[in-house]
Amino acid sequence: MFLSFWKVLRRELHIIAHHPFYYLFTFIIPIITFLVLCAIFYHEIPRDLPVVVCNRNGSPFSLEIIREIDASPSLKVVAVTPNFSECVRYVCEGRSYAVIYIPEEVDDYSTAGKGAFIVAYYNNQWMLVSSLLSRALREVTSNVSLKEEVRFRTGKGEPFPLVSIYSTPIVVDAQPLNNPNLNYRFFLLPAILPSIIQGLVMMVSIRSFGSELKHGTIREWMARANGNYWIAIVAKAFPYTLGFTSVTLFMMTLLTHWGNVPFRGNLWFVVVTNLFFILAYQGMGFAFVSITANLRMANSLGGFYTGPAFAFAGITYPTIGMPLPAKILSSALPLTHYLHLYLEQSIRGVPTYISFPKLCILFCFFFVPFLLFAPRWKKFSEDEKYWGRI
Numbered sequence: 169m170f171l172s173f174w175k176v177l178r179r180e181l182h183i184i185a186h187h188p189f190y191y192l193f194t195f196i197i198p199i200i201t202f203l204v205l206c207a208i209f210y211h212e213i214p215r216d217l218p219v220v221v222c223n224r225n226g227s228p229f230s231l232e233i234i235r236e237i238d239a240s241p242s243l244k245v246v247a248v249t250p251n252f253s254e255c256v257r258y259v260c261e262g263r264s265y266a267v268i269y270i271p272e273e274v275d276d277y278s279t280a281g282k283g284a285f286i287v288a289y290y291n292n293q294w295m296l297v298s299s300l301l302s303r304a305l306r307e308v309t310s311n312v313s314l315k316e317e318v319r320f321r322t323g324k325g326e327p328f329p330l331v332s333i334y335s336t337p338i339v340v341d342a343q344p345l346n347n348p349n350l351n352y353r354f355f356l357l358p359a360i361l362p363s364i365i366q367g368l369v370m371m372v373s374i375r376s377f378g379s380e381l382k383h384g385t386i387r388e389w390m391a392r393a394n395g396n397y398w399i400a401i402v403a404k405a406f407p408y409t410l411g412f413t414s415v416t417l418f419m420m421t422l423l424t425h426w427g428n429v430p431f432r433g434n435l436w437f438v439v440v441t442n443l444f445f446i447l448a449y450q451g452m453g454f455a456f457v458s459i460t461a462n463l464r465m466a467n468s469l470g471g472f473y474t475g476p477a478f479a480f481a482g483i484t485y486p487t488i489g490m491p492l493p494a495k496i497l498s499s500a501l502p503l504t505h506y507l508h509l510y511l512e513q514s515i516r517g518v519p520t521y522i523s524f525p526k527l528c529i530l531f532c533f534f535f536v537p538f539l540l541f542a543p544r545w546k547k548f549s550e551d552e553k554y555w556g557r558i
Contacts, residue, residue: 169399175392176403180376184407189375193368194411201364202422205357209427212351214300216244220264222255223248224272233270233286236312242304259289266290266301296352353427354515359507361419363478366449366503369412370470373453376404378463384555386548397545401538405450409443416442423514433513434520441509441527448502448533449474458541461554477503502533 184190221237223230238245246264249255258264269287288305292298380386393400417439423429431438452473456466479485480498487498498504509526512518548554 169396172393172396172399173403176389176400177406179389179392180404180407183376190372190408193372194408195415198365198368198412198415199418202361202419205360205364206422206426209353209357212353213242214296214352215241217242217266217297217300217304218244218246218264219266219268219301220247220249220255220258221245221268221270222250222252223270224250224252225270225274226250227274230270230274232315233274233308233312236308237268237305240304240308242300243308259291265294265297268305354429357427358423358429358511358514359478359481359483361423362416362445362506362510363481363503365412365416365419366445366477367474369408369446369449370453370474371467372408372412373405373450374457374463374466374470376408377401377454377457378466381457381461381548381554382463382556384552386545386555390545390549395546397542397549401454401542401545405454409446409450412446413443416446429514431514432517433523437520437523437527438510438513441506441513441523441530444527444530444534445502445506448506448530451534451537452502455537455541458537458544461548473501474503477501480504481507483507502530505529 184194219237221234223234234245234248237243247255247258252267252269255264255267255269259267267289269289271285271287274286286309288301290298290301380389389404390397390400393403420431420438420442424431453466453470456469456473457463460466460469480487480490480494480501481504482490482498487495487504490498505526509523509530512523513520
């Protein structure tokens, strides 16, 4: 048995060495992609989002508002003009994310006690940018309002310590348990990097098994295993399993030591999880090839399965808010269970026994396809009608 396994493994290593596709998409491209994405998220929080101010007032009070906007870490005033059409042109040309409109009556409303107001126009289709803009502008207006409140009340002779109490009689003491700084590196990188891996594992798995049918080499492949299709399949998948698992370990190291993503869970449990994550997508790729016996069709199914996986994983949009078909698709994706498990163990430090059911689900994604479809390859090796398909 070991000799048969070694023969198939040597054959597969020879294929990998002479076909750049395999070592490029197993090692080089994932690592380069990881480094590029890490460079994108070098700044943990987006800063200095450009905005343009349409100042129709020109008073010291309006200038103070503009200074507060520009002083916000999230915002940067790139232009101030009384011409609203010029402000709109800044947004249309992509030089600004928002127009901040300060009306002529801002001083009158403020002094009359009616409450001053400014207007922000921004594209809410960019939810990340719009949420940052909205939060930053709320902070700016709160600061300006508090200063005005302090001036007004101290001018009337009220004690300064009481001003803040009158201004905000009820205060929310928010205590975020995880990612209190709204670090987008913590939020997105641990989800995006595995999403890249799952697509590559699926593609390489389909290509490695499907090419045996496409090129009609399946009989020679099975001969190396003395006709034992179980050994043939395991030995063929083994180098890719080892390679991609090593890549996931590199990913974890990168996230923890460079990205400063906290790791509070069981290390060896997560290492086994990474292994099962790779096996799960290898199993699903193997299933698609086994069902279609066609490399092109299997690639199409694999792309359909992995392409939208990130959107259905419940990271950016909660699974509980999805309609039933979307929830079913989310549960049918290994990525969903892996990401929830990894985030539980890394950032949240959840006890192992709580995450263990997700590990079992990942194992089923590998074991069930292997058990169901491996016997079909004996038929594939004996019937030439399955050979040579595109």
